[in-house]
Structures are given as structure tokens and as C-alpha cells.
Amino acid sequence: MKKKLTAITALGVAAVLALSGCGGGSKDAADGKVTLKMVESLTNPTRTETLKTLLAGFEKENPNIKVDLISPPTDSADQKIQQMLQSGKGVDVVEARDITIGSFGANNWLYDMSADLKDWNGWADLTDNAVKYSKQGDKTYFIPYGFYGLSLFYRTDLVKDAGFSGPPASWTDLLEQSEKLNQPDANKFGYAFRGGTNANSNAVAIIEAYTADQVDVENAFLLKDGKTIFSAPEAQTAMDDYLELFKKGSPPSSVAWGYPEMVQGFSNGSTSFLLQDPEVIATIKESTSIKEDQWSVAPLLVGPTGKAIQPVGTAGWGIAQASTAKPEAIKLVKYLSQGEPATTFTKENSLVPILKSAAKDPFYSEGPWAAYVKMNEQPETYISAVQPRTVSWWTEWIAKSDGELQRVITGKMTTKDLLASWDKFWTEKMAG
Amino acid sequence: MALNAEQEVVRGRSSAGAPPQTSYTRKKRFNSKTALTMLAFMAPAAIFVGIFTYYPMISGSQMAFRNWNLNDLSDTSWVGWGNFRTLFENPEFGTIVRNTIVWVVGSLVPQVVIGFALALFLKRKFKFRGAYQAFIFFPWAVSGFLIGMLFRWMFNAEFGVVNDLLMKVGIIHSPVPWLAEPGFAMTAIIIANIWYGVTFFAIMILAALQSVSDEMYEAAAIDGAGKIRTFFSITLPAISVTLGLTILLRIIWIFNFPDIIWAMTGGGPADQTHIITTYMIKITQKGDYGQASALGLIVVFTLMLFAAFYLMAVRPRKENR
Structure with missing residues (x-):
């Protein structure tokens, strides 16, 4: 009887603990794959689709990494991200905005990528603004994915x-x-x-x-x-x-x-x-x-x-301090911040681009975008x-x-x- | 004469020929092992509730007495009643309390009246009654925030459907700035909440009405009672307990329901439609969880006090034997 009781109690406690632990964790040891949890902030359906396409491309290039995209409603997204970062669970890559980076950084919730990106060849392709906004003080908490401007x-x-x-x-x-x-x-x-x-x-x-x-x-x-x-x-x-x-x-x-x-x-x-x-x-x-x-x-x-x-308003991709898959997360941030993925993201979301090469693109030099070129000139x-x-x-x-x-x-x-x-x-x- | 539960058990067992000491034997069986088994079964639920309800509540309560600002958690020292003092000294606090009362009363009374009318209507038997019920209960299944978003567009002065309809039927001649003027904005959010909450009363009252025995109505009809007399002497007393508890629940829910207001006005214009819980959101947006927790504690104690007085007031009086 005692054994039975112990078993029942243990099962109950295990069930509760299992339930309470849901949502955390990053590394999936079962099949050797690493699962990254990524949370976006400025969510909208079109943007989420674009992001999913880009993430599929990343997974194809990195078959050992899987990315789960979490897309909370925009109005409450930053609060959700804040709670996730504070709890240190359920998030690896995060969309940090210039308006949230202050408190995220002050509370040491984001990982400083400076050392990992020291020799990154992507720096040379970024515009001056993108490089400038990648430095938050002496740290690099996020790499901008684009810019907003009135x-x-x-x-x-x-x-x-x-x-x-x-x-x-x-x-x-x-x-x-x-x-x-x-x-x-x-x-x-x-x-x-x-x-x-x-x-x-x-x-x-x-x-x-x-x-x-x-x-x-x-x-x-x-x-x-x-x-x-x-x-x-x-x-x-x-x-x-x-x-x-x-x-x-x-x-x-x-x-x-x-x-x-x-x-x-x-x-x-x-x-x-x-x-x-x-x-x-x-x-x-x-x-x-x-x-x-x-x-x-x-x-x-x-x-x-x-x-x-x-x-200039900006936002970008950063990494949670509590992430247990930082090398994989760095890979993802680099992937999204250069070449075709970076250009696709800025074009699909009507953002001022982070790559120098975009200035030659007719997409940005004609039509409604001409005003931005004029302001730049x-x-x-x-x-x-x-x-x-x-x-x-x-x-x-x-x-x-x-x-x-x-x-x-x-x-x-x-x-x-x-x-x-x-x-x-x-x-x-x-x-x- | 109705038998009580104990008598019913004894009678049932006697008629089945069971030995008279059965209840004594059962009582004896409740020993420490049984207690432990029960505890073991209750443990998961107790732990779950402990982790997800009581721990956050206690944790939140201590925040109310500390300098807990998410923008800078390097100093979370104890500040005593400081957060409460700041709240009470806030010149907007009076407006917020008044708004909360207007919000609760203004939403509740029409919800009860319309919900009751709907329930009486739905109690009748007619074709497609099930479909009607499903349609009427639909708003309750929709998220409060979504309802707020829909009503925000409906009440938009320039391109909202409300002004358009009112102008087409000639009730108004120029657009009403529904969400731009405090008085109109308060009316608009209450209308949205009435639409949402009527359903709950309809569901609860209908369920209570269906439990009232037809025999009582037949007896009242034989005694010559009219519809109004039947309503006040039979229907209302028969469902009074359910109605009382439903009203209590709704008061607590409406009090704690910022969704519609937040989506429709965000507490504006100029903070004039804030209720306590929307104001709490505003404070958390500033990062001051200490002050927000203090406000949360005020809400909890206010509602607990209210519930205690309310339950005493609506408690059914014991009949003299």
C-alpha cells in the first residue's frame, strides 16, 4: 500500500512539474538537433510568413538546427518577450527594439555578441547606420534588420x-x-x-x-x-x-x-x-x-x-542571455543580417535597408522610396x-x-x- | 415530507436488508491510509494551484511593498507603504475610482435586465430555439480584446458604422466623436461591454429558469396569479440564489475586465476612461511593477470586502421551525 501511495504521489508531482516546466529549454538531445526558440515583436501575418520562409532557408543550410518561431500579437509582444527574458526560459533569439533594448540590456537579459561577431565578414556589407546601431554602448545586443524613418x-x-x-x-x-x-x-x-x-x-x-x-x-x-x-x-x-x-x-x-x-x-x-x-x-x-x-x-x-x-528608429535580432544554444543562435543572427535574407526582409516589410548594396537596387531609387533617397542625399x-x-x-x-x-x-x-x-x-x- | 440525506441513506440500506452497523463500519474504514490516499490524489491539484495561483499572488504582494521597477532591478529595496501613498496621492486616482464604479454599474444593470429578458424569451419552446440560443451565446466565446478592436472601428467617428447608421436614420446630423470625448468614450465602452456580457446572464438565468418546477407555475395559475405576480412571486424567488451569485461573479469580472477598454480607448482620451485595472496596465507599461502590485492588492481587498458584504446581504434567511 505504501509503495502504491508513494507511486501515486510521485506521479502526481511529476505531472505537475512536467506541466510547469513546459515552454522552456532549447537543446533537443533526442535526435541531435538543436531547436532554437525565436520570438518576434512587430508581428503581422505577412511579415511572419516572410520570416518563416527565411527560417526555412536557414534550416536547409543548417540541417542540425530547427527554429520555432513564436509570434505574439504586436500589442502585447514586448511584454511577453520581457517576461520570457526575465524567466530565462523559452527563448533563444529575440527581436529587440530600440525602445526595449534599454531595459533588456540594463537587466542583463540579452547576450553581448561582441566577441562572437568580432571577425564577422558581414560587417563590411552593412551601411554606416547599421554598423552604428549595432553598437549599444560598448556592447552588441542586437544587429538591426532595417530602419524606420518618417x-x-x-x-x-x-x-x-x-x-x-x-x-x-x-x-x-x-x-x-x-x-x-x-x-x-x-x-x-x-x-x-x-x-x-x-x-x-x-x-x-x-x-x-x-x-x-x-x-x-x-x-x-x-x-x-x-x-x-x-x-x-x-x-x-x-x-x-x-x-x-x-x-x-x-x-x-x-x-x-x-x-x-x-x-x-x-x-x-x-x-x-x-x-x-x-x-x-x-x-x-x-x-x-x-x-x-x-x-x-x-x-x-x-x-x-x-x-x-x-x-532613426530601428529593431533587430538579439540573443537571450539565458539561451543554452548561443553558437546556433549566433549563426541565425548572422544569416538574417546579410545577403539575400536581409534584403528580402527589408523589401517585404518596407524598411530602409541595412546593406550598402541596396542603394543600387531600382526598388529603392524609384517611386515612393525616392523621398528616402532624397533625404539621404x-x-x-x-x-x-x-x-x-x-x-x-x-x-x-x-x-x-x-x-x-x-x-x-x-x-x-x-x-x-x-x-x-x-x-x-x-x-x-x-x-x- | 422530504428526507434529509442521512435518513435517505439509512432508509435505502434498511430496505435493501443491509446490516444496521454499515455506516459505522464505513466510518471506521476512514483511517490514516485512506487519508493519505486522498491526499495523494489531491496533491497534483494542490501543487498546481500553489505554483500557479498562490505563489504569484504572494510574490506579487511583496512587490507592492518594494521598489520594483523593471527598467532597473538593481535596487528593489523595501519602501513600506510608499507605493500605496503614491497611488492615493495621484490626482487621477479619484477619476479612476469613479470611472470604475460607472463602468461596473453602467455595464451590469443593462446586462441583468436584457439578459433576463433574453432568458425568458429563450425558455419558450419555438422552432430553431437551439440555433437562436447558439447565436445569442456567441459573444461569450469571443475574446474581450477582439471585441474591443471591433467596437473601436464601429465607433470610429469618420468611418465607423455606428455614426453612419445613426446619420442615415436621421438621429444625428453630424458625426459623434465617440472615442475622442470622455463622456462619449465612456458610453461607447459600456455599450460594448453590455453587448458582451448580456450573454452570460442569459445563459445563467436560462439554466436557473429551467430548474423551476412547472407545477409551481400551474399552482400559481390556478390561484389566479397574473404574469407580473407570477414573475415576482414565483420566478424571481426561485432563481434568487443563482441570480445573486451570477451578479456577484459579474461584478467581480467586470471590475477586473480591462480588455475592451484597453482595445477601444487605451484609457484615453487624456486618461479619462481608465478604470483601476486598465490603469494597472498603464503602470506596468511604465515598468513600475511595485506600484501596479499595490494597485492589484487594493483591487483584491476591495473585491473581497465587497463579496463578503454582498453574500451576507443576499444570503437566504433561515425559516423558523
Whole structure:
């Protein structure tokens, strides 16, 4: 009887432990194959398919390695990744973003690949930006797979019909054209204003354009004198103009607009202007409401300085510190960061490429991508600068700034108080 | 007269001719070995619940008293009631509590009323009743977040179907900025939640209604009771226990249900549609798990207190013998 009891108890405990242990582990010793768990963050169905195709190619080249791709919904992906990294289980290769790398790195959740990539021949093929963003301080936590950068999507037909000779080149032009094209009674609007999730990004873009002459390119939230950009008198003018743009040229409900509403607003023909990343090109090309000859892309808007700050956004592939299959994971990161796989990924996802060879590709030099080429050719006008997205308090900043910006738009806060609050936040944080 | 369970057992055994000492023998058999066997069978479930429910709860509780910020875990020192103080001193906290009450009451009352009406309707026998039931119960099977996403588009001021319909039937003449103004946004999220939760009441009340004996209705009809009298004197008392518990469950669930709000407004505009649990998400997004845990503890204790008072209030009174 005692034996039976012991057996039953042992079985029960084993079952529970087996269940609780599910989801972890990397090396599969049974058939000699190594299984890598890879988690993506900016998930969408098309992208996941592309990634799966690339991973199939990797598995073909490396028959002893199998890759399991985990694709959590985008909205909660970073939190899931954070939990996985924290628990140290169930993840080997991870999609790290510039906005998450700060806390992931600070908590030592990611593996520093510097030593493994020291003699990697892929470095020579990467653009300067890709090499630059591969270094996070003195570490290499991820290799970028592409870049995001703002540009202005506009309706060529509506702009022409309204009597303008071309798309807006500056924020003042945008206000003027949006106001003229804004016809709420006809459900037609000028600018697809971002008031919802991540609203802070476009507000910061206008502030940076207005203070471009003084911005510290190594930290685009600071002026060269060390103060924050939010403390500059030009920032006040910028925010006042931005509020005017909302009131006179944007849909009233755009207080709540996030990425999907903005893109939908432009692609269904409701709005004439949209400030977004190049990934939107692919979405708008699929639109049935506007034809290909009705829209185009113009460079980022400049401020009274005649300049704009291009805040480069990026994400890439990194390795979990707790991974037990680091050599295999390094192989995968290298595979995805060079040659055909890297080009395919950037093209399929409408990203600014990481490889030098892409500049010769007609895909990038013609059509909507021409605006990006123009911006690259005029680095004095479109100044590439680093936003401090890798700081550990970046997510705190987004939550704070989005909420306060909505308060301004809904009349519950003044632009002056907003800028004072943002200035205080960054001054205190930067002081440590 | 109904026999109680013990009498039923004794009577059953006597009629079967079993010796009268059977129950005594069974009692004796419950010894340490039996207890150990039972413990062994219960062990997996107990360990499972311990690992996945109580451990995280205790672990989360201690976080509430520490400086636990995921952005920097190098200093997780004890801060006493600091996290709670920060929450109570937050000027938005009053709005969040008020929103939570509006959210719970505004969602619950229509859910009960409409759910009850649906259950009464579905109790009747008619053709394709099964199919109707399946269609009506469908929302309960859909994820709250997905429902939020669908309603977010439906309530979009410029290209949403709600404004389009209201304008076509002439109820409004210009688009209502549903999700852009706090008052409208609160209404929109409550409408979405009502749509979602009605189903649960319909299911539970229908099940309770089906357990009410037809004889009681026949007796009431013979006594000349009308429909309204029958409803208040027969139907309602007969299902009151189920109804009371269903309402309690729903209050707790609605209180703890951020999915729809998070998907529709994200707590906006300007943080005006946050309830306690959506605000907790906002805090975790900032990385401050200490403060979020403190808020979690507040929720747990509030709901426990509420449940205790509620159960005392709806407890069926013992009849005088």
C-alpha cells in the first residue's frame, strides 16, 4: 500500500512539474538537433510568413538546427518577450527594439555578441547606420534588420486640385494645405493627426524641426548646450503650431487615432496627409480607395530652420542571455543580417535597408522610396540624429507623454505646461 | 415530507436488508491510509494551484511593498507603504475610482435586465430555439480584446458604422466623436461591454429558469396569479440564489475586465476612461511593477470586502421551525 501511495504521489508531482516546466529549454538531445526558440515583436501575418520562409532557408543550410518561431500579437509582444527574458526560459533569439533594448540590456537579459561577431565578414556589407546601431554602448545586443524613418505621404491629386504647386515641404506648409483641404462636412480632412498611442512621436518631430539648429545629434532630446529641446522657446512655437494643425486641419476624432486609424484614414481617402514610416508604403499600395497615381511620398517636413531631424528608429535580432544554444543562435543572427535574407526582409516589410548594396537596387531609387533617397542625399537638411530610445525609462516616457499630449488636445492642459512637464522629466532623468 | 440525506441513506440500506452497523463500519474504514490516499490524489491539484495561483499572488504582494521597477532591478529595496501613498496621492486616482464604479454599474444593470429578458424569451419552446440560443451565446466565446478592436472601428467617428447608421436614420446630423470625448468614450465602452456580457446572464438565468418546477407555475395559475405576480412571486424567488451569485461573479469580472477598454480607448482620451485595472496596465507599461502590485492588492481587498458584504446581504434567511 505504501509503495502504491508513494507511486501515486510521485506521479502526481511529476505531472505537475512536467506541466510547469513546459515552454522552456532549447537543446533537443533526442535526435541531435538543436531547436532554437525565436520570438518576434512587430508581428503581422505577412511579415511572419516572410520570416518563416527565411527560417526555412536557414534550416536547409543548417540541417542540425530547427527554429520555432513564436509570434505574439504586436500589442502585447514586448511584454511577453520581457517576461520570457526575465524567466530565462523559452527563448533563444529575440527581436529587440530600440525602445526595449534599454531595459533588456540594463537587466542583463540579452547576450553581448561582441566577441562572437568580432571577425564577422558581414560587417563590411552593412551601411554606416547599421554598423552604428549595432553598437549599444560598448556592447552588441542586437544587429538591426532595417530602419524606420518618417516621411510625408500625400495625395497628389487633391494637393494639385487645391492649387498648390507641390506637397508641403515644411510644417507651416502642412498647416496651410491641411486647413484648405479640411472639409469636415464632406468627411474629408487634411492631416491624419496622431493623438492616440505613440502620439508623442510626431509632436517631438515638429519640436525637433523647430530647434534643428541647436539639436545635439547624439541625443536628439537635448540641445547642444545640454538643456532639453522642450525648454527652447522654439519648442513653444512648435507646439502651438501643432495644436493649430489639429484644430484647423485634422479630424476631431483623431484625438484617439493611433497607427491603424491614421493609415486607414489615408488609405481610404479620408485624409490628404500622413506622417509615417516607410512600412506604410506596402499597405497603401494595396488600397482600393486610392490608385497608385493619386499618392506619393515627400521628405520629412522642415521647420523654420529649413531643417528637419530624422529620428532613426530601428529593431533587430538579439540573443537571450539565458539561451543554452548561443553558437546556433549566433549563426541565425548572422544569416538574417546579410545577403539575400536581409534584403528580402527589408523589401517585404518596407524598411530602409541595412546593406550598402541596396542603394543600387531600382526598388529603392524609384517611386515612393525616392523621398528616402532624397533625404539621404541631403544630410545637412535632413539631419540624422539619435533619439534616446535605448534609455530604460523610454516606455515610461511614452506612457507619460501620450497621456499629456491628449490632455493638451482636449483642452485640459496648456502647451506651456506640457513643455514644462516634459522638460522637467528629461532634465531629472538625464541627471540620474 | 422530504428526507434529509442521512435518513435517505439509512432508509435505502434498511430496505435493501443491509446490516444496521454499515455506516459505522464505513466510518471506521476512514483511517490514516485512506487519508493519505486522498491526499495523494489531491496533491497534483494542490501543487498546481500553489505554483500557479498562490505563489504569484504572494510574490506579487511583496512587490507592492518594494521598489520594483523593471527598467532597473538593481535596487528593489523595501519602501513600506510608499507605493500605496503614491497611488492615493495621484490626482487621477479619484477619476479612476469613479470611472470604475460607472463602468461596473453602467455595464451590469443593462446586462441583468436584457439578459433576463433574453432568458425568458429563450425558455419558450419555438422552432430553431437551439440555433437562436447558439447565436445569442456567441459573444461569450469571443475574446474581450477582439471585441474591443471591433467596437473601436464601429465607433470610429469618420468611418465607423455606428455614426453612419445613426446619420442615415436621421438621429444625428453630424458625426459623434465617440472615442475622442470622455463622456462619449465612456458610453461607447459600456455599450460594448453590455453587448458582451448580456450573454452570460442569459445563459445563467436560462439554466436557473429551467430548474423551476412547472407545477409551481400551474399552482400559481390556478390561484389566479397574473404574469407580473407570477414573475415576482414565483420566478424571481426561485432563481434568487443563482441570480445573486451570477451578479456577484459579474461584478467581480467586470471590475477586473480591462480588455475592451484597453482595445477601444487605451484609457484615453487624456486618461479619462481608465478604470483601476486598465490603469494597472498603464503602470506596468511604465515598468513600475511595485506600484501596479499595490494597485492589484487594493483591487483584491476591495473585491473581497465587497463579496463578503454582498453574500451576507443576499444570503437566504433561515425559516423558523
